[in-house]
Amino acid sequence: MELFNRILRTAVDGGASDIHIKLGGPVYFRIDGELVAIEAPVPTKEWLTNVVERMVPPHAKGRLEKDREVDFSYYIPDVGRFRTNVYQETGEWCIAMRYVKVKVPSFDELGLLHVLKKLAEAPRGIVLVSGTTGCGKSTTLAAMLEHINSTQKRHVITLEDPIEYVFEDNQCVIEQREVGLDTGSFAMGLKHILRQDPDIIMIGEMRDSVSFMAAINAADTGHLVFSTLHTTSASQAVGRILDFFKADERDQVRRQLVGTLRAIVCQRMVGKAGGGVIPALEILINTPTVRKLLEENRLEKLAAAIETGVDDGMQTFNQALFNLVKEGRVTEKEALNKATNAQALEMNFKGIFLDEARRILS
16 A cells, blocks of 8 residues: 555646546546646556555445445645545556545635635525536535635534545534435435435435436435536536426425525636636526526526626626636637637627527527
8 A cells, every 4th residue: 555655646646636546547637627647557457456455445445346336535744635436447457547636726725706705604495506527516615615715603514425525514513424324325315315314415426316316306305415516517517307207296496495495506627827726616696597497398598597697797708718818817729629619709709799689588
């Protein structure tokens, strides 16, 4: 384990976000979004088997034996915590790890907008942070929870698989429960969570209809619920939620969303002009216009509602990227590469703004 721990320490010291290890190939770090092979002994079958045997915690070994893959947290004193996935390819072990910083980054450090503080201070409802894998959803959610922890006296319960950021009680009482260690499953943890007197519930990821109905029921009874979701835009998230349910259940769920949804924040990581990355945020807030579209099942018009809702704190990815370029944080080339509609954004850079969204809404 000495070599393995040395690899992880090198990753942290080198600013890597992820580590990838598999049989017979070089060890890779992901630094500023790019995979970089490092100088290290090539992993052998015996070495990998020994590492897996010793790093997987007892509560996760049964799942690994049954499913041939498992998620858990791995912690090394004086180095840090890693979100870890052990899995197999062609019958051999692979390890993917993400370094989780001990200190939860602040809003300013992450480059997050002030509107996210307002969402964190909401008295009730569902707030979703969405995006693709590796876009920093968990970090943004952690920053919102830490803002609550430093400003409000609330009881916070999280349900995670695995625990990533570890919070210390400040103003809040925070209890973090890990699936497999503190509760048998998401379904079991969600079944009992309302009996534990929470003010705020954080569900690590929306995975199915069970988890989302638990979120709706909690929001219905006056709780604030945070979670993450895998979607590429905020406007698509509602459709993704409805896909969790059977066709004959979707109208009822959509009507419940009208009263419980607070906001959906979708993010993409964009390369900064001076190096590093910064999130570009698309933000949907459940304004009267959005509620009306949800009620009437006109989901295809949600993107237009976001574009025209700047005064309410909403913005599209194109608008976010345009602002980042104007602030000098991102180059035009990088913005166009990450834009939802690169042609429209290029026109914006030339001073041309079409009012197509208002026409669509009307």
